[in-house]
Amino acid sequence: MNRVKCVEAGKAPFSMTQIIAIGSRYGLDCRCMSLILAATDFSPLAQRSVDYAGHLAASSGAELCLIHIVEPIENPETADEETRVFHAELLEKAGLKLAAEIGRLGRSGVTSRVELGHRVPTLVSLVKDLSPWMLVMGTTLQDWPTTHRVGIGLQFMVQAVCPVLFVP
Secondary structure, eight states, X not given: OOHHHHHHTTOOSSOHHHHHHHHHHTTOOGGGOOEEEEEOOSSHHHHHHHHHHHHHHHHHTOEXXXXXXXXXXXXXXXXXXXXXXXXXXXXXXXXXXXXXXXXXXXXXXXXXXXXXXXXXXXXXXXXXXXXXXXXEEEOOGGGHHHHOOOOHHHHHHHHOSSOEEEEO
């Protein structure tokens, strides 16, 4: 069974033992995983990455924190009242979607964060603040040869201060 089918079936393509062995090759002590972050935009691809992060967290005993970043339509500090209300509504809706994702995962030890900001710098800031063992996110890097589009994942990877696991 290929990796994508394993993830879609809710099974991790790597066992915890394999992840610990891979991490050890790069000097990472994977046995001390305490927090895994999973970035989501609520797409089917992001849902697969959240499922995978949930499996990793359950296998390792780590806490899982789901992250969603709402991109502002204008600078929140100088926005007019109507725009601030719009941002607040987006944040509230995202919080409800995250709560539904947590319910869908059906496990304890899952928290969530919704932030307003530009995705990459906000994600970098969150990772620095929360010091997770790993960030898990979906990627469409397989589109790179034809689109030459640089997505959030690649932009974040360049600035990453923790291991990043991309789920196709």
